[in-house]
Structure formats: C-alpha cells, structure tokens
Amino acid sequence: MEAINWSGVKGIIVRHLFTWRRDLDRVVDAFWWATVDLIFWGLTSKYVEQYNTGIDIVAVFIGGIILWSVIIGSQREINMPLLDEAWNRNLINLFTTPVSIIEFVLATLVLGLSKLTVTMSFLSLLAFILYKYNIFDNGFFLLPAFANLILTGWAVGFFINGLILRYGYKIQSFAWALLFVIYPFSAVIYPVSILPPWAQGIARFVPPSYVFENMRSVISVGRFDINQLIAAFILNIISGIDQHDNTTIDKGKVDYTKELDVGVEGKRIGIISEMIGEGVDKQVASATSKAISKLQSLGAKCSEVSLDSIKYSVATYYTIAATEAGSNLARYDNIRYGFDFDVEGYEFNAYISKARKNFGPEVTRRMILGSFVPSAGYLGKYFLKALKVRSKIKSEIDQAFKKFDLLFAPTVPVLPFKIGEKIDDPLSLYLLDINTIVANLSGIPAISIPYEIAQGLPIGMQLFANSMQEKTLLQAAHALEKTTNLPGVPI
C-alpha cells in the first residue's frame, strides 16, 4: 500500500469543518433529530412507567435511543462527505488532486468520530438533565457496545458509498433509508424474543441486536460483572509459551472465559489459619468471615488449614527478592543508556558508582540488602537458608492442595494506610506483604477480589489455586465477586 500523506488527510478534514459551521443540514443531523427522538421516547417511557412494568423502562428507552443514534451517526458521517462533494460537482476535482482514496476515507472516519463524540456528549447530557438517566451506569459494557455500533454504522455507510459511486447520487436517499431496513431487527427497544420466529432468525445476523439485548440485561441485573471476564480474556492471551521467556511452559490451550460462572459448589476451600488470626484488623476479620459464609452458602466446603512455615515467608521473600533485584538492577550503569552524564575524567568504577547514586532510598535499600545477603561468608547464613525455607513453604502448599481445591485469606491483614504514612518504617511495610507473597514464593496463582468498603477504605479477599489451576481460580473469584455489594466500577 502506498504511504499515507497526512497533510492530504488534514486538508479534507479542514475542508469539511468549514462546511459544518455554515451548513444547517449538518447541524440538524447532529442534534435535531436525536433530540426530538429523545424527548419523544422519553415522554413515552415516563407515561408507560406509570403502569409499573417492573423494569426500568426509562433506562431501556433512553439507552436504546442514545445507542441507536451512535449507529445512525457513524453511518451518515461516512456518506455525507462523499455526497457533499458529489452535490458540489467536486468529486472529479478531488480525485485529480494527489489525495488517495485511503486518505479520503481516513479523513471521513476522523470527521465522523469527532462529530459522534459531540453528538453523544450532547445527548447524554440532555438525557441526564431531563430524565436523570446516566449512560455511564452501563459501566464497561459501553466499550464493546460502542465498538459494535460504530463498526456496523461504518459497514452500512461504506456499502451505501459503493452504491452512490456506482449509480450516482440519484440514489442518495439510501443514505437516510437503508439503515432503517435493519432497524426493526436490531431490537432497539423491545427484546428479540417478541419478534416472529423468521424475524428472530434475521436478528441473529444483525450485530446491533446483541448490543441492545445486552444493554437490557445489564439494566435488569443491575451490574455487569466483567472483572473476571477481563482477567480470563487477558489470561487467554498471555498463557502458554512465550518465545522470549525460558520460564514459561505449555500445558495445552485452555479457554479461561468459558464456564466462568460454574460457581464453587462442592469446591473444597482451605482457610489459611495463620492469615485470619493474630494481627488481623477487626473490620478485615469481619469481612473475611462474611466472605467465608457466602462461599459456604454457594455450596463450597470451607475448613481451616495451617501452613506452619508461613511465618517465615516475609524474611524468605525479601532475602531472595532483594538478591535477585540487586543483581537485576546492576545493568543500570549509564553506559549503554541512561541520563546525560559525561564520562570524561572518570575511572569506570568511579563513573558507575556515581551514576548509580540516582536510585531512590527504597531501591538503594534493596540493592544493599541484595549485595550483602549473597556475599561470601553470608551466603549460607541467609540466601541458602531462604532457599530452603522456600522449598519448605512450597511443600506445605503442595500438601494443602492435596486436601483442597482452593485456599482463602484476606489480601492484606489491615486497612490501607495513608500515602507516605509508613515510609520511614520499611520493616512494617514489608510485613504487610505477608499474605500475598506466599503465591510468589511457591509459584502458585492467586487473585484478589475487592470485597467490602469499611470507613471508606477497601478490603480485599484473596484466593489461591494450585499451579496451572487458573481456571478454577477465576471461577471461584467470579462467584465470590457476585456476592459483594460494592458500587459499580465508575469509568
């Protein structure tokens, strides 16, 4: 493909922005019809609402109208620039210039997206003012929905452009009419299920119908639990062999997004005794027992399990991690890359140590620890001992997974502290890691679920599974997350 000349793209954008300011047609396109629809269907829904249908009818109608205008807007903005040139007898002139088709199309897409943004902002604001409808209540659902609608709009738009170029602008009315062919099958306001069977078949091939069906299910369920789905989706991508990483293995392809909602019925869950007793904040403890009883009510079999060596985990972890980190960070010597620092006049050791003075206090602390711990004379006392404890912890974990499918504990034993509060007390900072580093030391997967808000501070619960058992882990996390009463995640 030829290279894209961005000044050509820019030129076309500028040319159409000039028209927008003066052309009444365009203003009407952007605001008038959608506003009329919104008010009309808004009032209708208010009227229907009086009959107490049991569903949030305003949300269904208004959400439907706003989302439908996404597809109309993106389709029409594909056609308008082309029609505009055609009406002005400018099409031939345009393509005698060095502007290529791809540049014209790119400009069209940019114009369309920016106009769509303006229209959507206006409509959302209007819906909020008139009907207290907040489109962002839909949460993460909006992202795939918008992508679906915009792509559908573009596809129809390009199809119409093709017709116009083939048959001339005598068939320009397609630009307004064609989309309404799929309107009834998109199930904008009513569900697909009320369509006659033959029409349901067609609806299955109309992409927007999925968007509107989903929107209604989000509205009726109240929240769309997407966190574990996102995690599962990302895990699908990152799991398996990485050609550039020796520490990865291939255990066959697993689709983590499938069977995500099988629940925890019959699962044996071990509650780690050492993580729920001494030193646990009262509110964290109560959230923990609440979570345990929820898991039990979902059919999980919970019982306590003791892991003796866990009390050494912080010391073990920081001994090993500091050693590895200290050596990993050795490459920052300012020789191959780094900040501007002239070598002139330095012997290399002096240069390297001066360049490395720029690390912050916590990094320096770990590097010093990491140099001391494996040094001659201390290696056996600290580093080798830490390796031994690590294998002991690992074998205790292995034992535990013979009896349990999952292990459970609060993520952090106490409520969050303020930013900077413990900055001068690294030891107590390190100790907060006690519940999480077990996973790092033993190489097992763990997941933390935001569980409760206490005094405005979040409390998280944590699940562990055996190596390569991420699927079970995500299923349990999904089940547990559904039992929380956290407000929806704002975007």
Place this chain on the structure above:
Amino acid sequence: LTKIGLEIHCQLTKLESKLFCSCKADYRSFETNRNICPVCIGLPGSLPLLNKKAVEKAAMIAMALGCKTPQKIAFFRKNYFYPDLPKNFQITQYNAFGPTSIGHDGKVPIEDKEIRIRRIQLEEDPGRLVYEGTSEKTQLTLVDYNRAGTPLVEIVTEPDFETPKQVRLFLNVLADLVENLGVSDPSLDGALRVDGNISIDKGNRVEIKNVGSFRDIEKALHFEITRQQSLAERGIPIPAETRHWDEARKITVSARSKEEEQDYRYFLEADIPWVLIESSVIDRLKKNMPENISSKKERYIKKYGIPLQVAEVLSSDKFYSDLFEQAHNEKNAKEIANIITTDLKGFADTKEQREQLKITPKHLSDLADAIMNNIITRNSGKLALQEIVKTGKPLSEIISSLDLGHVDDESSLSKVVDDVFNEEQQAVSEAKSNSDTINYLVGKVMQKTKGKADPALTLDIIKKKLDSQ
C-alpha cells in the same frame, strides 16, 4: 616440583546463534556494535533464552574429555561490574553447591600422564574493550558488544602439569579435539584462550592471565618458572597474585587490580530453569559423536596399513581427515594418505590457503588411481596436484593439457636413452663400474621426459644398453 593448572576458554564458534539470543555466534564479520539485540546488551525487560544446541555441544566436549554430566544442570549469576559486561553479571555455571555444570571430573591422557579435568562450564562471553593505544596509556576506552553472549565453554584442569611442554601437548590435543568434534574453529582469533596458574615447590599460586594466543602460554609459563625459581634462590617469598602476560615484552607483569579478592556473589540464575539432560539426548550425542582422533589413527593404521607418522598427521587434522574420508576406497587409501600428507600439505598450510584450494575428494581419488594404474608417474602427480589446487579442473584435462602421460613403451623410451648416452659419454663409461652413475643417467632421462618416464623401465633399458656395449 612445578604444578601447573589451566583454565581454557573455548568459544563454540560452530553454532548459529549466541547463548541466550538469536544474534550470530560468528561476531567477527560484523561492524562494531552491529551484532547485538536487547538480550545480549542487557536492556531492561529482556530475558535470556537458552540455546539448546550450545548445551549439546558443551556436553559433547564434556564427553570427549571423559567428564561426567549431571542429570540436571543449572546456571548461576557471577556478579561484578565491568563495562564490557552488559548486565553486570555473567551467566555461567558453578559447582560450589554440588556438581551442576555441564561436565565435571574428567581426564585426558597426555604422553605417559593423565590430566584431570576439574569441571567444564557453559557460559557467555562478555563484550570487548577497545583501547585507543595500549590499555595502560589509553585516552579513550570503547566497548564493542558484538561478542557479548557468544557461547563459551570453560575447561578447568587440576594442577597436573609439570612442564610447559605438557601444557603445549595438552593444548594441541584439545585444539584438535574441539575441531574434530565440529564445535569450534581454534584457528579463529580468540576462539581458544588460556589462563594458567603455577606454583613451584609448594609455594604460592600465581595466576597468569591475558595470554593472547594459546601458543604464548608456553613462553609465559617458562618465564614464570624462571622468575619464581630465581626469586626462591634469593630467598624472596613469592606472593600469591595475578600476573598479566605482556605480549610485546614477552614477560609477565603483576596486575595492579587485586582480581582474586573479588567476591562474585554467585547465586542461581532464576530466569533460566534447571535444564534436564535427558539420557536419550546423551545417547543420541554419543551415537553421533565424530570418531575420536586416536581411534581414527588406529583405524588408518590397521585397516589400510598407513604408516604411523602419516596416520598421525592425517587423523589429528580435521581438514585432512575429512578429505581422506570422502576420497578413499579400500585400494587407494594408502596412496591418498601419502598424497595428502606429503604433497597437498605444502599447499594447505594456513587457513587462507585452505580456503583457496580448489581440490575435491574426487580429484584425490582420481589422482591416486592414475598413479597406481601407471597412467602418470608419482612425479607427474605432484605437477598435476599443483594445477588441481589452483584451477580445480578435472585430472584428465590436466594430464592432457600439461602432457603428463606416462612414457612406458620401450621403443620411444629407448630413443631417449640413446640421446642421453650420446650426450653423456663419459658418464656412460663410468656407469659400467659405478651404480651411482646409473642413477645419474636415469635422472637425465627423467629430465628429458619431464618426469614422465617409467623409472623401472628406464633403469631396465639403461642396464640392457650398458651390458650390450
């Protein structure tokens, strides 16, 4: 009593790629800092990916040196700061926590001795510092990372050598061995590097480093023995130290930095999991191991009746033995061995010469057959070989173009003899009583026929003619 131990670094030059990335192992053909990638210059976020072939080649060296290979091998980080070391640690192997390197406890027979191999470890070569002028007086030190990450096998011997000569013999054996295994080309600059350590009369151990070529190690050791002995004679204690070989002055000088005091803080490299050396891999390597030099030599002697000295030259040089193996058959083996070790050797002394040679195994077998079937004489064979290595033309073409065909019909040869008798009348009369002069006459006939005359037939005719006179 002198005790010498060696540390030999051998680059696995026959590998495609570096030890932990896909950059070329053959870094020599590149412009400065052009054979590099994020892994071998240690950019943050890059991880080492172990070259399995390198493990196999190192295992082959270990086997050939009679070492044991553990079932699981591990890699360690050797931590020190130096500008040619991109990550500021070297990924290597380490046996202090138990044998986890690719080889340990081997032995190599040298003359009537056995040299014990302490360990063989697989590691990465650092980059190279390039000085403006000499390293002592430089104004500017530059780094070339092309070499960084090249697979390197370090071979550490026990201090079993007693003389520098044994060291030389061992190194020759080792160089031939790695070449014969097809893992390294010792003729490449820096492919085989040797450090030594030496102590006399249970004195302190002195390490000798920076010996550029492995041929210089013998000189360095000789110098060091003399130096230490003369110190001892004067009652001056010999300090334990590291000395550098000064190539220009051919002496060792004390290293200013106290390298031996460095604490390398070895610990396990967590980015490379333990590597299982499966017995199936060992079996496969064993099966595909090239025949070792001494059994090759035995075979040449026993099977083909090749003389000991010829067999020695032939088997220890992979270039010669490869040619031989491809060219020979049961009948002409001995003749080919002779051609290679006496005639071809003159054209194939250096690496450059060898690269220029146009000779193929077919040339050799044709040539041997032609000599054995009396188509050309051995003398003509030498001329033909000279032409073959230059032009690569088929032997038959060369024989006709240089007119090397054998003269073995009696009538034409007898005419030549007549000519010689006419020219050399005095010699002819002497020849009747002196057999040395007969040889002189044969030589003259050879000269006239440009070496094409059949020597036996010539002698026959001359004798007959002398008798009849």
